[in-house]
Amino acid sequence: MGLQTSDHFPISRAGTLYKVTGSDIIALIQANVGTGxxxxxxxxxxxxxxxxxxxxxxxxxxxxxxxxxxxxxxxxxxxxxxxxxxxxEEGLDVVVGGCNLTYTAGASNGIVVSSNGTDATLPAADGTNAGLMVPAQFSKLGFIAVTQGVDLDAMESASHAAVTTGGSASTNPIVVTGQALTFSIANLTTAP
Structure with a gap:
């Protein structure tokens, strides 16, 4: 079933319901869009x-x-x-504007240079914002060699665990004070 110009359509405007015909809608479109x-x-x-x-x-x-x-x-x-x-028939003629981008490295930031626009400065990363890694950060990471997955949280927890000794305090030459280990010859017993 096709639409006809005599069909009625409901239109609501400011809470009031109106009834218009298809020919009214066509007239509105023709007046504002062009019909030729x-x-x-x-x-x-x-x-x-x-x-x-x-x-x-x-x-x-x-x-x-x-x-x-x-x-x-x-x-x-x-x-x-x-x-x-x-x-x-062939397609549309589209001109795409563009520019050439180059990069200039620096010790504290980098600059993306545009051939026909505004250059963009990429700042160094900090504790709040993403950015570039500065040379000192790169050098520090160069000292880390990891060959397998490491749980750094577990490692940190283990490194701060309480230190204990195997013998009694009166017979063990190792003395524990917090994380510090010292040797006391006074706790050695003489050999039998």
Missing amino acids: EYEVANIAARNALTGVSLGDRVFVVDATGDATVSSGWAIYVWRGAAWTKVAE
């Missing part, structure tokens, strides 16, 4: 069209009169003062 659909032989015929409205479209069978079309058809939309190409 034209087919012409070439660019000269497109340019000769009169009475076009904003949003009207024209299919040009041979659009080679447009310097951006080397062969085939093109579709244009009237924008009020000029035609804008929206499709063509």
Whole structure:
């Protein structure tokens, strides 16, 4: 079942329900978007069209009169003062702006240099913000050699565990004070 211009559609505006017909909706679209659909032989015929409205479209069978079309058809939309190409047989002419980026390294930051825009400075990382590793940080990491997975939390906990000795305090020559180990000859017993 297709829609017809006599169909009714409900529209709510500020809490009030209105009923409009399909022809009312079409009239609104035509008044604001443009309804003209034209087919012409070439660019000269497109340019000769009169009475076009904003949003009207024209299919040009041979659009080679447009310097951006080397062969085939093109579709244009009237924008009020000029035609804008929206499709063509070969594709669309897209100009992508770009620039060349280079990188300048430094001891405290790095700079991404743009060939046609604003350069960007990449700061050194700190305790709050991500950034570049400075040479001192790199050198410190160079002293670490890890050949397998290491649980640093477990290692830290184990390194701070209480130290104990195997013998009694009166017979052991090893004396423990916190994490410090000392040797006391006074605790040695004479050999039998």
